[in-house]
Amino acid sequence: MRDTRRMKRMVRAGKKHQITGLGLNLIPILDILTVLVCFLLFHSFNGDMPAAQVRLPYSIVETRPRETVHIVVTPEVVLVQDEAVVSTRKLLDGMSEMVPEVAERLRQLEPHLPQTAAEDRELTVLADKTIQFKVLKKILSTCTASGYGKISLAVVQKAAKKS
Known part of the structure; x- marks a missing residue:
């Protein structure tokens, strides 16, 4: 089949409306989750922390x-x-x-x-x-x-x- 000018123009117009480059960037999400986990671990203990050499029942x-x-x-x-x-x-x-x-x-x-x-x-x-x-x-x-x-x-x- 022969590519006409009209067909070429339609292909070019279709490319203009395509959204490109909007992939999900995981690095900032992982950074936020790491900070959140560290915060929660740091603040998760209420009360006294037992010493390392004390094994509680x-x-x-x-x-x-x-x-x-x-x-x-x-x-x-x-x-x-x-x-x-x-x-x-x-x-x-x-x-x-x-x-x-x-x-x-x-x-x-x-x-x-x-x-x-x-x-x-x-x-x-x-x-x-x-x-x-x-x-x-x-x-x-x-x-x-x-x-x-x-x-x-x-x-x-x-x-x-x-x-």
């Missing part, structure tokens, strides 16, 4: 942690608000039911806490799952004697088993 929990005074019990040391106060080995070997070092540190923190009734003061204990219960009992007794009425034990949330 697992539990099925429903509520999110609140901002409270926190005590971290590692296999080596007990930390109150990220300050080392006593060796865990000393608590294991000691005969006393109270821990005076922890009580003293809690007294030091009182002026920095909001003024609430003694039974409303909150405290969170983050303890390694290998810590013996008698060590935890000494720490919990000391916290109760220091006027903390609401004491929580932090655990790692695991999914509920479906029956």
Whole structure:
């Protein structure tokens, strides 16, 4: 078939109306998504982050942690608000039911806490799952004697088993 001038003109006119070069550019989208993921990971934790050497026990929990005074019990040391106060080995070997070092540190923190009734003061204990219960009992007794009425034990949330 012969190309006439009219046919050539129609082909040229058709090319003018075609949209070209509007392909989807993925690089800016990936940049935005990367920034969004980093932001969400950075701000996804509410409450206290356990130290790397503390392996929390697992539990099925429903509520999110609140901002409270926190005590971290590692296999080596007990930390109150990220300050080392006593060796865990000393608590294991000691005969006393109270821990005076922890009580003293809690007294030091009182002026920095909001003024609430003694039974409303909150405290969170983050303890390694290998810590013996008698060590935890000494720490919990000391916290109760220091006027903390609401004491929580932090655990790692695991999914509920479906029956």
